[in-house]
Amino acid sequence: MRKPFIAFVLLGLFLCVLAACSASENAANANEPEETDNESTEDTSTDNGDTIKVGILHSLSGTMAISETSVQQAELLAIEEINENGGVLGKQLEPVVEDGASDWPTFAEKAGKLLEQDQVAAIFGGWTSASRKAMLPVVEENNGLLFYPVQYEGMESSPNIFYTGAAPNQQIVPAVNWLLENKGDSFFLLGSDYVFPRTANAAIKAQLEAKGGELVGEEYTPLGHTDYNTVIAKIRSEQPEVIFNTLNGDSNVAFFKQLSDAGITPEDTTVLSVSVAEEEIKGIGAEVIEGHLTSWNYYQTTDTSENEAFVENYKAAYGDDAVTADPIEAGYFGVHLWAKAVEKAGTTDVEAVKEAAKGISYDAPNGTVTIDGDNQHVYKTVRIGEVQSDGMIEQVWQSEEPIKPDPFLEGYDWANELSESLAE
Amino acid sequence: MSENMLTLQKVTVDFSGFKAINELDFQVAPNNVHFVIGPNGAGKTTLLDCICGKSRATSGAILLHGKKDLTKRSEEKIVHQGIARKFQAPSIFHKLTVMENLEIAMKQKKRLFAMMKAKWTKTEKQSIHDMLDLIDLIEEKDELAGTLAHGQKQWLEIAMVLVQEPDIVLLDEPIAGMSKKERDKTGELITKIAEDRAVLIVEHDMDFVKSYADIVTVMHEGQVLFEGSMDEVQNDPKVREVYLGRKVEEDADNTGA
Amino acid sequence: MVGSLSLPYSRLFILALSIVCLVSIYYYFYRTANGRRTRAVMQNRQMAECLGVSTRKVDMITFAIGSGFAGVAGCALTLLGAIGPTIGTNYIIDAFMVVVVGGVGALFGAVAGAFGIGIFNTVFEYVTSASIGKVLIFLLIIAFLQWRPSGLVVSRSRSLD
């Protein structure tokens, strides 16, 4: 009696699952009534009716949610601004939000969903390198567009990705030069154990060797690691003048607290961080990181009229406590850059937009940004700042002009060996 | 000595300071129904435990057929040597049917890969059927064992011991919770199985012991106090003192109702 | 910086806090009526219920106390490092391993286990790296369990299963 019954219920459940799958498919199609019969014609598929769909794909749950949610908010803000000004090509932008759930295969799955199911004109999303690498084959396979807003390790240039965060030569290389000139030449490298710190440190080591710096220690801890006693003991015995910090996320909180507990002050050893922005400082607590340095392209305090408006709008939308930071700003201007390129191309067709984007400029909060047609990265101004007691970062140095992005560090002699080994 | 199936030599079982069995010398002869009695805490169950490997002897040797020492072998190896044990509380498998309980208990190759290929043979089926008949559970053979009554569970477990076709059967209070008729039948069964093997039983029921014992060992404080026939046991003053307490007559009444 | 050894106040405070917690757990379990109830429920839930112990209440109280102590541990952690919604996952395994090494239901074992794992962890991490250190600790625990399968403090029972 029982087994056939189970089987029937199974059958029912299975049909439900199928029905759910096809139902959501239908629902997706129902949103684009005019489109069903000419699905094959790529050009019109994304800008049918009165709206253009764009995908927003960040982690809204999981460990990365804290960081990525603000980028998502900035992107939605930008979309809202564009829509208020009449949209793109006369059409409103319609954001399709998905959750990457801090899980790289999920990023791949959702990117596929956005491109195949929703047929979005572009995806704005990702934070970690891993999430970008997970989306990369999907985006390339579907010939979609991805705008990636975070500084990263470089060594990549996908024809389907626009990189609006800093390449290594727009953050790390100038920071090391500045430290060598201003803070001392004994370096301790500390990073989370994943691709960005490893690659960044490989470059830094080459740079130090070329410029006469001294490497006194190099440590990697697992992501999420929170006990830095052993590392601090090593730092104490080596007494470096500079710690170049590529730790990510929560680890920074533990590290700075324990460093300050151990009585090591910025006067003894200065820490320069490349993954600590205003948002993170809120979590770490300004008192333990005050006086240490960061390197970015943008701070909330950056003095441009565009930034004044941006910060004001952002706070108006998300509360007075909200702070802006470099990746938030990069996510924000990424949307504007894409909109500008679409306007110029007159279509959302990927090839046309890519062509139109070459050399296009936008007055972003951090200054004028220009897309480098060679590698789809962005010319950006480099800044070094010191953390203040109120959690803001005060700029102590900035590059004279926006620096040309060089993801493979081809323009640096000392990096030749490195970039050669990377060239396929 | 060599005619003994099982010989315990100066066996001690020490539970962190408490010697449940203390330098015990003990023999089990073949084809005997051998009862072990004694007050609670005398070490009767521990005796069975250390023969079948559940408790480890702290010192001493347990020899099978006068040669193989069992004290260092694992439980399942001891079973393979032909020693099967029934525990006090029925520990049958409630989520398996009566049939399945016997199926996994019966004598067969119990190694992993042999078991994977195992299939019912005719003789197996017949012997299980006979066993079910013997314990009166034919009709319940496809019921889950957990739904059986207490007495039936005891029966099933005795049957699970028997289908292993052991040389030495260890029974711990096999008739607890059985009716008079069931006890008699159990007794007969025990007599029958003792024809070609040794049976060692721990039991309280004096009537039962009286009826079926070939030899009775009285244990006290981890050692053998007395060994002999039931008559000798009952007439021994030491035994009366430590075990039977005040009234011998009433024992018969207590257990006979 | 006092030589190579420095004990910041926060660490001293945590040390004291742990000792206070330990003593109070011991007192609770072995000296109070509720502790007795908890142990009774642990050993024979049904019988405890039949004697008038509300097992539901014991469950709730025990869970509450357990959570409470976890909370205390969490508070202590804020003095050391980052606090985020996922902080628990970093510690849960270590916490369980401590129990495995120490022996389930054994307070002393838990303390000894915590010290053992903590010390070896630090040593291994210092000598190698954080990730290799974790592997070594795991291998060490497996090896340890070959020697003491039920943990440092064994609670024996004579029943079958």
Place this chain on the structure above:
Amino acid sequence: MQSTIIQKLLGHRIIFSILFILLLTAPLYLSDFRLNLLGKFLAFAILAIGLDLLWGYTGVLSLGHGIFFGLGAYCMAMYLKLEANAGGLPDFMTWSGMSELPLIWLPFQYPIVAIILGVLFPAFLAFVLGSLTFRNRISGVYFTILSQALVLVLVTLFVGAQNLTGGTSGLTNFETLFGIPMNEASTQTMFYIITVVVLAAIFLGCRRLVNGRFGNVLIGIRDGENRMRFLGYNPSAYKTFIYTLSAAIAGMAGMLFVLQVGIISPTMIGIIPSIEMVLWVALGGRGTIIGPVIGAVLVNAAKTGFSESYPDIWTYFLGLLFVLVVVFLPKGLTGLFETWKARRKSQNVGKHVDVAKSYR
């Protein structure tokens, strides 16, 4: 009596055959994207069967199956990565300053070796951990904790040894398998069909295994491990075997996952996914072979469905689903049928069977 058994079998077979055919023909009525998702769910279902063999039948709860899944997946991915790079070094190795292919990667140049290792490697690891723990009668919660610690340790190692494993990013960006382009719809359909066939084979194989005498021995070990020793069994050997087998199945699932999803990273094999896998089994109903399949497909379908419809708050829905099942269906979905069946049976007993007998 005879005829009802035949009826049972027939009913059984036919329904499952229909299900199987429905799954096989899914490419005809599902879009490529949905088919790909369903294929992924079915890969999870394969793993869930293995996990249930261990937990539901043998009573060993492993909170570390993610790692076996991962090992299988990585073995496959390593081959795919090498093939995508056409013999060159994978990109992450060059970043990490390696100049030639590390020894451990060498066997993965050959697809057959990679596939075999994808099964053998997790099986071997499970065998080692299983024999070391079960032999010493480390079981229950102790084993569960160790299995979880294994995940933690190995994931840390995977992340740490990024010159060998790609670190947190994992392995992705594959192109061909046996020279066939992987991302094409037809190839993906083929992978899907392979998954369905493997699922069916494992389903039938495991059902055969647990429905006979062997399965009864497993249940015996689950419900009374010590008792089984005194029946002459060596439970450690059985547990080690099932643990090994279920790890091998997990490895297979991992390989099928990589083929269809195209990426494997430590986030997919860590502690949280490992616990999730147990949830699938619990939700479907442990101690049955079909339960875990239902659980895995349903939970993952729900996960995808919820997250697509409500990207901001889907986790709450999923959490609610778990809570509801735990509270109202402690035995899982199949447990619902068991209760229903028991009701039916006791009603029948009341009607037909000799009353005195049913009282015993």
Place this chain on the structure above:
Amino acid sequence: MLTIQELEAGYDESMVIRDINMHVDDNQVICVMGRNGVGKTTLLKTVIGILHPEHGSIQFNQTDMTTLKPSQRAKMGIGYIPQGREIFPKLTVHDNLLLGLEAGDQKTIDEKVYAYFPILKDFTKRNGGDLSGGQQQQLAIARALVSQPSFLLLDEPTEGIQPNIVQEIQDVILDIKQSSDTSMILVEQNLDFVKNVADYVYVMDHGSIVYESAVDDIEDETIYRYLSV
């Protein structure tokens, strides 16, 4: 004091007892007899609340307690001495007895229980699990007595106990009957003892009550018939 009406209960799938009607007056000792497996233990388990009846009701002192939990029933004054003793093996004898107090209002252990079972006094600091079977049974009875219950459920208190302790336990049960107004349901097989202690006897077979009688009118023949089949 206790009234059971049309009670029907059992384990998961099968009903073990059916249509049980039973009444216990104040200060009355009821004995339940019957072969093993006829449902006597099931009956007691249902009265204390471990099993939930499918049908029927249990009234205690005019309160319907059919749906109450065992702990609530214990607090109403019902003491339970289960088959197989079930003392807490890793609590001391003293702690075991203290747990007996959970059901009542007393704060300390009545010296009377030590008078009944002097051996417990010697062993207060020992773990319950270290006692012998007979001693554990004495502990189980003592544990039920410390809260001075008005109603006792005793499930074969002398089963598997050495004879001298059997005698002690029977003496205690008799003494409780004579010196207090405690009511009891006693599951017992020894007819002589039953005649000694009981006021009223029920015999069960196949899950139902097949014979009941005041102890003075008891027909030995009938009882033997049901006990020995």
